[in-house]
Amino acid sequence: MIYFDYNSTSPVMREAREAWLETTEKISGNPSSMHEFGARAAAALLTAREKLAGFMGCKPEDIIWTSGATEANNTVMHHFSRTLDAKSEVWISPIEHPCVMESAQYYFGKRLRLIPVTQDGVIDLDWLTMELSDRRPGLIGVMAANNETGVIQPWREILSICRSYDVPFFTDAVQWIGKMPSKGLGDCDFVSGAAHKFGGPRGIGFLKIPHKKGAITPLLLGGKQERGVRAGTENVATIVSMLAALEIREKQISHNQHTLRGVWRDNFERELSRSLPEAIIVGAKSPRLWNTVSTLMPEGDKRHLWVVRLDKAGFAASTGSACTTGKEEPSHVLAAMGYKPAQAIRAVRFSAGWETTEADWDALAKVIVKVHNDLHHGHAHATA
Numbered sequence: 001m002i003y004f005d006y007n008s009t010s011p012v013m014r015e016a017r018e019a020w021l022e023t024t025e026k027i028s029g030n031p032s033s034m035h036e037f038g039a040r041a042a043a044a045l046l047t048a049r050e051k052l053a054g055f056m057g058c059k060p061e062d063i064i065w066t067s068g069a070t071e072a073n074n075t076v077m078h079h080f081s082r083t084l085d086a087k088s089e090v091w092i093s094p095i096e097h098p099c100v101m102e103s104a105q106y107y108f109g110k111r112l113r114l115i116p117v118t119q120d121g122v123i124d125l126d127w128l129t130m131e132l133s134d135r136r137p138g139l140i141g142v143m144a145a146n147n148e149t150g151v152i153q154p155w156r157e158i159l160s161i162c163r164s165y166d167v168p169f170f171t172d173a174v175q176w177i178g179k180m181p182s183k184g185l186g187d188c189d190f191v192s193g194a195a196h197k198f199g200g201p202r203g204i205g206f207l208k209i210p211h212k213k214g215a216i217t218p219l220l221l222g223g224k225q226e227r228g229v230r231a232g233t234e235n236v237a238t239i240v241s242m243l244a245a246l247e248i249r250e251k252q253i254s255h256n257q258h259t260l261r262g263v264w265r266d267n268f269e270r271e272l273s274r275s276l277p278e279a280i281i282v283g284a285k286s287p288r289l290w291n292t293v294s295t296l297m298p299e300g301d302k303r304h305l306w307v308v309r310l311d312k313a314g315f316a317a318s319t320g321s322a323c324t325t326g327k328e329e330p331s332h333v334l335a336a337m338g339y340k341p342a343q344a345i346r347a348v349r350f351s352a353g354w355e356t357t358e359a360d361w362d363a364l365a366k367v368i369v370k371v372h373n374d375l376h377h378g379h380a381h382a383t384a
């Protein structure tokens, strides 16, 4: 079975597994405890914090460990709901992950505005600067890279626009971190990430907050952990494991190993466009993550069949984001890009990982042609 669904989650890499095991064996204390066991756990947390802060370029104290990006993103929206005045708006992109979109809708309702994206899936910077000359929101949130299309957002430019208008900037960097350099993310006011997208364990993530007192209002209450802003005993082994994974990813990125993988992906897309000219590659004109291909397949409303046939043929793909898999509504990301529901229901996403080889991409290109022929001719089973 060849895995092409890394944007939903990735296998835990060996080094991360070993780091988890070793930490579990050697560090048994609670980081909040005053004794030696506690001190050792606290020291492990501090080391992890320093490493992550070093990669992103922020202070170790600006990092809060969370159960994942969903919690981190909800924490940001909750904070602004408690601190902004009743008239302040929040502006986010319309292509955010549901954990940003739905928490923003929940907390801000009519005070939520969506910044348009272009047909190529990139935030409309002209719209943003024009609107900002007129009024100021209390927060701007735009993800670093989209989970469905892989389209990279100009977060550095948005950050600098936010700075010039004195508006806090939040970026969900879940799909960016571990695929692209983390450097510079620490300049953003709020940044979220999750280990399981880059070879770390599931159920652990972080939130980077501004370096000032009262920078975040706790979402979880009932403990003094994380300097009183996130209650609950820290999961030391998974945090250490997350940083073990990220250290390796940052090294691979610094050796430019992602660029080569981008070439393999591009070759796949060329082959796909040659063999299935009616297939549309979403966001093809935009800078995209090196691992993601979102395709509108030629056949109408057969995306689930595509995923099932590919699965039978030994390839794991998805119909879009993990969280919308199985639901019938067309993707909100594709809708925001101007695709009609009849087009959006053709979406199949392939997302590779660091372990994916050039041969895997080649094999995928071949099997797609077989599945297409089978679907086209109405055959009951895909070729295995």
Ligand code: PLP
Residues within 6 Å of the ligand: 007, 008, 067, 068, 069, 070, 071, 097, 099, 143, 145, 146, 147, 172, 174, 175, 194, 196, 203, 205, 322, 323
């Ligand atoms: N943000 C983005 C862009 C994602 O892709 C995901 C997961 O798919 C999340 C947030 C939520 O992450 P988690 O499920 O680890 O909380």
